[in-house]
Amino acid sequence: MIWPVFAATALAALADDSCDAQIFLQSFATQERPAGIYDAGPVAMTNFAGQMPSAVSPKTSCSQTSYLPSAIEKKFKLNAVQLTKDRHVLCGALKxxxxxxxAMNLKKTPATSKSDIFSQICPGPMATKQVIEPLVGLLRDPRFLCLKKPELFTFSVDWLVLADNKSFPSTTSSNSRRIFFDAGGSRFVDALNFFVTKYEERGIEMDQIYVWEMEKKNASQYWAGTPEDVRAKWEPRLTWYNGIPVSINEGDMHNPVHRIRELCRMGDFCAFKLDIDTPKVEGALVQQLLEDHGHLTEFFFEHHVQSHLMHLYWLRDINFDQNFEHSYDLFSALREKGLRAHSWI
Structure with a gap:
């Protein structure tokens, strides 16, 4: 996740009417963009993710586990280094x-199997064929670094296409469990509130939540900023491993991949967000998912790599020997196994 001083300052400025805060926002809004950087038009940033159904229209059944990248994804995968080397090239390729x-994602427009933008995934035989956002650009909102407008688009999730109960009808069964695993949960309101709210909107209400956070804190710190009614709803369902880092050891109860394999059954809906900003540990856990992701349905992970465009945001917590070509390959490999794998912010 991008949480350096830059981000904290930007978010604080949004809630601050002081002169200094407004000067900060004005300077952010007037950053010089290279020639060719475009205006995104009338689409508003909501930071509440997309509304698009995740099932392909018309509804189609899968014959086998598969992944079909869209035309724009194929373009970026073939030219990963070239198309992500500077903002002018990047934004021109995305325009x-x-x-x-x-527009499609925010207006609930279903994607067809002929879409040049949205990729297609089959989680398994007899499953519903689904769409998912393409693996392109810097693997975040395609407006990132490309807008002339002053929105703080760094944390936008409008580009994501999450699963819903139409693409996973078993989630409506009383026998199905809906479990969220959060590795790196500093505060409920930072990311987990988004996930449980968005999934509930899409017909999937979580009934079990497991959270790991290495930095120990008290309950008031973890729930800070969360409305009381929201806390009252989710706290009884949440198991909080406070001050306990995730483990990469096979069979360890604090290895979230082990817990996923142990707890998630066929017919359950299980989602996993991995965001601990420690490449060595994250890489080991992702490799374990590649080997066997069990019955995990959806996965969110920010792959930190060497990038001129991202170095101010990721700083030193990166895989120095990898670039976006490696990121595309990694997420593609996960998707080819039927896992709805998304880049996170």
């Missing part, structure tokens, strides 16, 4: 795609 992508 046109960005507007249609976000």
């Amino acid at each position: 046109g795609t960005t507007e249609e992508w976000l």
Whole structure:
């Protein structure tokens, strides 16, 4: 996750009417963009993710586990280094795609099997064929670094296409469990509130939540900023491993991949967000998912790699020997196994 001083200052400025805060926002809004950086048009940033159904229209059944990248994804995968080397090239390659992508996703427009933008995934035989956002650009909102407008788009999730109960009808069964695993949960309101709210909107209400956070804190710190009614709803369902780092050891109860394999059964809906900003540990856990992701349904992970465009945001917590070509390959490999794998912010 991008949480350096830059982000904290930006978020604080949004809630501050002081002169200094407004000067900060004005300077952010007027950052010089290279020639060719475009205006995204009328699509508003909501930071509440997309509304698009995750099932392909018309509804189609899968014959086997598979993944079909879209045309724009194939373009970026073939030219990963070239298309992500600077903002001018990046934004030029995304222009046109960005507007249609976000307009469809925010307006609940179903994607067809002929879409040049959205990729397709089959989680397994007899499953519903689904769409998922393409693996392109910097693996975040395609407006990132490309807008002339002053929105703080760094943390936008409008580009994501999450699963819903239409693509996973077993989630409506009383025998199905809906479990969320959060590795790196500093505060409920930072990310987990988004996930449980968005999934509930899409017909999947979590009934078990497991959270690991290495830095020990008291309950008031973890729930800070969370409305009382929201806390009252989710706290009884949440198991909080406070001050306990995740483990990469096979069979360890604090290895979230082990817990996923142990707890998640066929017909359950299980989602996992991995965000601990420690590449060595994250890499080991992702490798374990590649070997066997059990019955995990959806996965969120930010792969930190060497990138001129991202170095101010990721700083030193990166895989120095990898670039976005490796990121595309990694997420593709996970998706090819039927796992709805998303890049996170």
